[in-house]
Amino acid sequence: MADEEKKDESGNDAGNAGGGKKLLIIGLAAGILLGGGIGAGAFFMLGSSSEEHVEEEVAEEEPEPEKQKELFFVKMEKFTVPLMYKGRVLRYVVMDLSLEVDNNEHKLEVVQSLPIIRDAMLRDVSKNTIADHDNPNVIDFEEFTSRVTRIGNDVMGEHLIKKTLIVESRGY
Secondary structure (H helix, E strand, C coil): CCCCCCECCCCCEHHHHHHHHHHHHHHHHHHHHHHHHHHHHHHHHHCCCHHHHHHHHHHHHCCCCCCCCCCEEEEEEEEEEEEEECCEEEEEEEEEEEEEECCHHHHHHHHHCHHHHHHHHHHHHHHCCCECCCCCCCECHHHHHHHHHHHHHHHHCCCCEEEEEEEEEEEC
């Protein structure tokens, strides 16, 4: 009978009843402390002092830095160019080009004229090689991009295309 468990008046274990109440009290105390700590941290972090107002006023009076000019590009994907040497095609190069323009209106004009620009460029690269004069296996990218810009502006009749960028180039 010494091994019998102690029971209180309601029939519950007397040893476990006190432990549950202790855990409940400790949990509530921890919750209150944690909530109070978060609240105090938010108050101090989000609270304002007179020094912060002065710094904010000074920051507002400083002139804003210049905004960067917005860039507009017209994509020309999969433009195939023959790499020629002495009238023979050495290989074909597939390029993805981007034509830089000033604003959205110019972009729309260039997009509408893109088939005509592509035609003029294909005619030009079929007659004149894009290869470097010193090494026919290497593309002269600087000369090619300036030609593309010049041809595009000649087709448009205005100086709408500011620069040509070669986004990707693959040789076959």
